[in-house]
Amino acid sequence: MRTRSTIKRSLATLGVLALATTPAAFGQGAYASPHPTVAQAAAAAPLTVAQAIGTQTSAVQPVRGYIVGQPTATTTVVRSGFPNDYAIALADSPSETSTAKMLYVQLPSALRAAWGLKSHPGNLGKQVDATGALSAYFSHPGMKDASSIAATGSTDPGDPGDPPPSDPGSYYDGTGGLSGAALKAKLHEIISKQTVLSYDGVWDALKDTDQDPNNSNNVIEVYSGTSTPKSNNGGGVDNWNREHVWAKSHGDFGTTPGPGTDVHHLRPEDVSVNADRGNLDFDNGGGAVDQCPGCASDSDSWQPRDAVKGDVARMIFYMAVRYDGTDAFADLEVNDKVNNGTAPNIGKVSVLKQWSQEDPPDAFEQRRNEVIFTTWQHNRNPFIDHPEWVASIF
Incomplete structure (x- = not known):
């Protein structure tokens, strides 16, 4: 009759010593496997x-x-x-x-x-x-x-129900103690490291970044605030399309990959409302806009609804830092004018600073920044993470 030691040696010879044995098999303590089971x-x-x-x-x-x-x-x-x-x-x-x-x-x-x-x-x-x-x-x-x-669920940055993200740790390393032009230059260096999307790729990105937190099948239009089906994108009446918050004619970059496809300033908007905004600069005042409650416009400016005035300002400030003329695109700058036309400028900076202060980043804007960072472009809008930097730079 073979002893327990003989059995164990036989198992080892067969290369199966890792199989756990039970107390019932040998009448005493189990033999433990060196590796866990699934x-x-x-x-x-x-x-x-x-x-x-x-x-x-x-x-x-x-x-x-x-x-x-x-x-x-x-x-x-x-x-x-x-x-x-x-x-x-x-x-x-x-x-x-x-x-x-x-x-x-x-x-x-x-x-x-x-x-x-x-x-x-x-x-x-x-x-x-x-x-x-x-x-x-x-x-x-x-x-x-x-x-x-x-x-893992609660930490999925793409879940609209998640709490707003915290400051992204080491992302802004090197900005400590900086202000003004030095801070602007350092932020440009940081946020210029990004994945560049195609213009077609923007459709998919916006369906993710601007998802309605109350209806995952819809997106929220930036100016009107309307929730509309993701599938309703296109160029027809009552479709939503890709609004360039920094009007693409201001610097003449069109839809070229880079500033023309940067989703930090591209947002869903109704085709008609998008056309009404055109390439107007931003300022207070004007008459009511059809299909855009709370918006106003006149011959030289556009005013979005109150809930996104700060969002618009921070998108404009991002563009002015990200695109500074060093990467084959125009040097985009804010100024305190309207009627900037095709010059690479948008105003009014005094109004935009006021909007940013009056409408601080909310959960929707913070989630959007996080999704762009983690899923699409892998860079951030620093003025959402640090709204206090607006006053320092502009």
């Missing part, structure tokens, strides 16, 4: 990405991180133009750009339809819990044979 892993607290990178032992573990792109080579992760649904990269920060701080997650066929970035580019920036074997993928720290991936 069920045990699912019940464990998730590792950070940094911990997972340092735990490449083939153990099955849950890992929590933000989806920051698709790995296509050992040191290459793409954030747009995704070639397939085969893999995602996770990081501890949604703005991480160093592949050394990313975990490459191989997606089995069962998870590709839900989590592959070619099929679902909107997953970029979401925080998820992924469970699988921590093993190199693309000769890079990774996870293979993922058994499950689930959004």
Whole structure:
């Protein structure tokens, strides 16, 4: 008759010593597996990405991180133009750009339809819990044979019900103690690091950034405040289209990728209201505007409804900092005039500063800034995060 020790040696010879045995099998304490089972892993607290990178032992573990792109080579992760649904990269920060701080997650066929970035580019920036074997993928720290991936829910930056985000930590490093022109120059350096969208890509972005918090099938039109179906976009009467808050003729950049496609100043608006605004500068006063309650206009200026006056001002200030003439586009600047025409200027700065102070950032505007940062352009509007910088720079 074989003893327990003989049985254990036989199991080891067969390479299955890792199988747990029970007290009933041997009449005393169980033999513990060196690696957790899938069920045990699912019940464990998730590792950070940094911990997972340092735990490449083939153990099955849950890992929590933000989806920051698709790995296509050992040191290459793409954030747009995704070639397939085969893999995602996770990081501890949604703005991480160093592949050394990313975990490459191989997606089995069962998870590709839900989590592959070619099929679902909107997953970029979401925080998820992924469970699988921590093993190199693309000769890079990774996870293979993922058994499950689930959004963490409350921390998903794309959820309109989330609380407003806090200041994004290290994003504004280097601005301490700066003011005026020096602060403006540093902010330009920071926010110029962005993903540039195509003009067609703006449609999808706006359906995400301007989603109605009370109806996920709709967007909110910026000037009128109307909630309208996302599918109602186009160029016909009563459609919504892409309003350039910094009128594209002010600097003559049109719809060129860059200022012409920057969603920090592009918003949904009714086609007719968009036409009424045209390329007018911003100022107080004027007559009522059809289909735009609370708006006013005259021959040389446009006044939005009170609820978005500060939003409009902060979009204009963003554009004046982001596009300073150093990247093949006109140097956009605010001034205290109207009737700026095709000059790369918009006014009135005195009125815009007043609007920004009277209408501080609300939850909708803060969420919009966060979604642009985490999912679309990966840069921020600093005047939403720090409205006090308006007075310092302008």
